[in-house]
Structures are given as C-alpha cells and as structure tokens.
Amino acid sequence: MPATSLPSRQSLADRLDALPFTRRHLRILTGSGVGWALDAMDVGLISFIIAVLAKQWSLNSTQTGWLASVGFIGMAIGASVGGLLADRLGRRQVFALTLLIYGIATGASALAGGLALLMVLRFFVGLGLGAELPVASTYVSEFAPARIRGRLIVILEAFWAVGWTAAALIGFFVIPASEDGWRWAFAFGAVPAVYALIVRWALPESPRWLASRGRITKAERIVETFEAEAGITQEPAINKEPATRAIAVTASARLSTLWAPEFRLRTASAWIVWFCVNFAYYGAFIWIPTFLVSSGHDLVTSFRFTLIITLAQLPGYAVAAWLIEVWGRRITLSVFLAGSAVSAVLFGAATSEASLIAAGMALSFFNLGAWGALYAVTPEIYPTSLRGTGSGWAAGAGRIASIVAPLVVPVLFQAGGAPLAFVVLSVFFAVATVAVWGLVDRRGLSLDDR
Secondary structure, X not given: OOXXXXXXXXXXXXXXXXXXXXXXXXHHHHHHXXXXXXXXXXXXXXXXXXXXXXXXXXXXXXXXXXXXXXXXXXXXXXXXXXXXXXXXXXXXXXXXXXXXXXXXXXXXXXXXXXXXXXXXXXXXXXXXXXXXHHHHHHHHHHHOOHHHHHHHHXXXXXXXXXXXXXXXXXXXXXXXXXXXXXXXHHHHHHXXXXXXXXXXXXXXXXXXXXXXXXXXXXXXXXXXXXXXXXXXXXXXXOOOOOOOOXXXXXXXXXXXXOOOOOOHHHHHHHHHHHHHHHHHHHHHHOOHHHHHHHOOOOHHHHHHHHHXXXXXXXXHHHHHHHHOXXXXXXXXXXXXXXXHHHHHXXXXXXXXXXXHHHHHHHHHXXXXXXXXXXXXXXXXXXXXXXXXXXXXXHHHHHHHHHHHHHHHXXXXXXXXXXXXXXXXXXXXXXXXXXXXHHXXXXXXXXXXXX
C-alpha cells in the first residue's frame, strides 16, 4: 500500500497523475517558464556583448573565451550544488534563491568598468543560472500528470527560445544603439531579482518532495487544491501512514547512489549526453555572432542573421513536444540529435548568406528540440529522493563541457575555419545520439516516488 494513502484512497502520486491539466498547472508551468526565459535571455546576451566588447575593450580571443567560460564555471558548480540543495531544502526555495543570485549579479554587470570585475560577476551569474535550470525542470515534472509530463517539460524548455529571442532583439536594437548599449542589455537582467520574490510566495512546494520528507499533511493539502479546481473530491482522511522511506537521505548517500547498480548505466549515459550537447550547443551559439563579424559582416547584419536563426528554435520545441509523447523520449531525443549533427556540418560548409541562414535555422530547430527532450527525460530516470541530485549533477557534467567549448572552438576556427569547428561539434552530437540509448524511457508511466 502506498505510504501516503488510506486503504480506500489513491496515493498522492496516482492522484497527481490522474489530474486533468488545470489553471494551477498552467501557473506552475508559466511561473517556472518565465524564470527559464529570463535565464536564456542572460545567456543569449553574453554572446552579443562579447562581440561588442571584443572591439570596445580590444580583447583577444583568449580573453573573450574566458569571459564566456567563467559563467559556465559558475554554472557547473551551481548545477551540482543546486541539485543537492533541492533534494534537501525543497524545489521552490532553491528555485527562488537561484533567480535572486543571478538577477542581482547580472544587473551589477552593467556597472563593470573592466574585464576582471565583469568576469567575477559573470561567475555569480552562472552560479545562480546553473542551479535554476535542473531545479525548475524537476519541479515541473513532479506536478505534471504522467500522460503529458514529457510534453509539459518540452514546453517549459521552449521558454528558452522566448528568452533567447528577447536577447537577440536586445542585441539587434539596444546594443548597437550606443557605446553603452551593452550596459543597458545587462540592466535588463536585474528583472529576475524581483521575479524571485513572486516565485517564492506564489508557487507551491512539490507535494512529491514533501511526501518524501514525511510532510504528508502539507503534501495532501497541496494536491487537494489541484483536485478542488478540477472538481475532484476525496474522502476525508482518518489515518495517515508514514511516508515511504527515501532511498538516500544525506548528500554523500545521494551521490553514491547515483552510481549504484540500478542507476549506474543511466547516470553514465546522462552525463555523456549532457556533456556532448553542452559542448556542441555552446560551442556553436555563443560564437555565432562573433564568427559572423569575423567573416566580414558588420555588427547589425550579424545580429540580424542571429535573430533569424534563433526564431527557428520555437518550431523545434513544438515538434519535439508533440513527438515526445508519440515516439517516446529516447527516439525523439536521438532523432533531434542526429538532425543537429547533420545541420552542424552544413552550417560549417555554408558559403552563401542563404545557405548560412538555412543551415543555422536547421541547427536551431534540431538542437533546441533536443534540449527540450533532454530536460524531459533526465528528471524521470531518478526517484524523488534522488531527482534533484541526479538532474543537477548531470547538468553539472554538461557545464564542464560548456566551460571548455568557448575556449576550444576559437582555436578550431583559427586552425581550420568554420568547416573544422562545426565538424567537431557534429561529432559531439553524434556521440550523444548513441549515448541516449542508455537512458530509461518512462513515457506515460508515473514517476518513481521512492
């Protein structure tokens, strides 16, 4: 018998999975999604700002590479620590805290007068951003009904395209407008600091996490609010059993459990996929505006091309959101990764403006669709007591690649131009395509609530 139910009642998990999609689900999705979009806007802005500061501050490729990478160092630490904290303190608390940290640091970046201070602030931006993304996907997945869980996570990830498009618009209209345009762009990043307070007080904690910590009464109260909105009533509880024992309760125990026989293959596979996708994505998209400028296009033209390429992200998410509940997680993810591999080769070989934009749009379409599927499958492969840790450390492994990629890609570009750089990125996509098959596919199944 599930530990959170009476003999005549469904478990909390079954009740969550049986719910129709309600306005409360929509608030969870949009509340998390706006934070996700703000994150994407911040990451997108740095790719445009680097192209400007390289000229204004006379930065060399090593300096611009480290300016891009230092934020990802923060992300790697933030993702790993944030996942552990989310399993210990709760999803909502950590979500709000991370938004606050990176929002303040981004706003302060607008006042930076030199490279050293800007790099310090970018580290703290990354610290908050790295923790927020895996925590948000874990949070939403624990509310989502099983039959549409994958689709909702891909829709959540689609907010990334909204944020990146906002960054592209700011890059096109605001940054070139004046010498201080990049400072105004950073100032927009202060918005998450205010939004964090809204998240903290407006969204409920995950009932699955509460139940795993033995806080059954509070968990049931939250589930009942969802049921009431859907017109579902339950018989009053007469008695409550203790919560199901979590499989790991301390940080060290959770980390070691990731490599227990039951989870070893899926953890290794997740880390490989996250590493390869991060390397290829950030190796390409952080440098696209700079590559276009170095190829002879002016800033405005380069930013316009980047904006057009960015717009292809939204249909990529839309198709992935549909296919993930039709084909399943692994097939959808592997198809989009394979499409990314082919598109990367075509982008590197493009010689005309038309072929450059077409290949770039294809790369955006497949790459961001793959991201949506990856964020959907990762929280599902672990039980509730391990979900934040597993998702956070997989993202942390990926952030190691995002640190390295901005440093390696300029070297590749100098050695063999865009063709060599994008062939190497294509290889990373191909490796990820194979590694996907070590993950488990829980399409339509309830989450593991141990």
